[in-house]
Amino acid sequence: MVADGSDQTEEDDFVDAYEYATEADVIQVEEPDTADPSEEGAVAGSFAPDLDVKPQTPTPENVLFVAVxxxxxxxxxxxxxxxxxIYAxxxxxxxxxxxxxxxxxxxGIFSRTDPDT
Known part of the structure; x- marks a missing residue:
């Protein structure tokens, strides 16, 4: 410990051992191409504020999934x-x-009602 109470010492080992970043250390992030008109709709888990959410009647597959x-x-x-x-x-x-x-x-209720209501 130095006389003034700080933890600093006379020699600084960090500066001597520092290595500069290489190209392999840098993560390249590619921007998605949003101008592609061939892509349709939003995918589950994606964020697409420009697309409307349209209500539909439930399919039997979805109903079974929710029931399970x-x-x-x-x-x-x-x-x-x-x-x-509980397992009796x-x-x-x-x-x-x-x-x-x-x-x-x-x-029965959701399949008979109109999705627009």
Whole structure:
């Protein structure tokens, strides 16, 4: 330690060991070509403020995906709060029936309504 209380010493090793950056150290980022008219629409996860989001009726594939997600989430949350009793056959049957009925009702409502409303 120097007499004034600072941590600096007389010799500075950092300056002696410093290496300059090479071309391999620099990351090159290419700008996307936005003038290409052949590209269509937005992709899931992309940001495209110039495109409108259009409502559609749900497809059976999407409905099944959401139903399985709700079912798995219900089992996971039930396992956290109730414990292993959630996997009893009666409980699994009740959860499966509730998710199936709820999915059917929601699909019926959303497939019959007009997406413009």
């Amino acid at each position: 997600g709700v079912y798995v989430a219900t089992l996971a949350i039930g396992q956290m709060f109730v414990g292993p009793v 056959p009666e409980t699994l049957a009740a959860i499966t029936a509730a998710v199936a009925v709820g999915t059917a009702v929601c699909y």
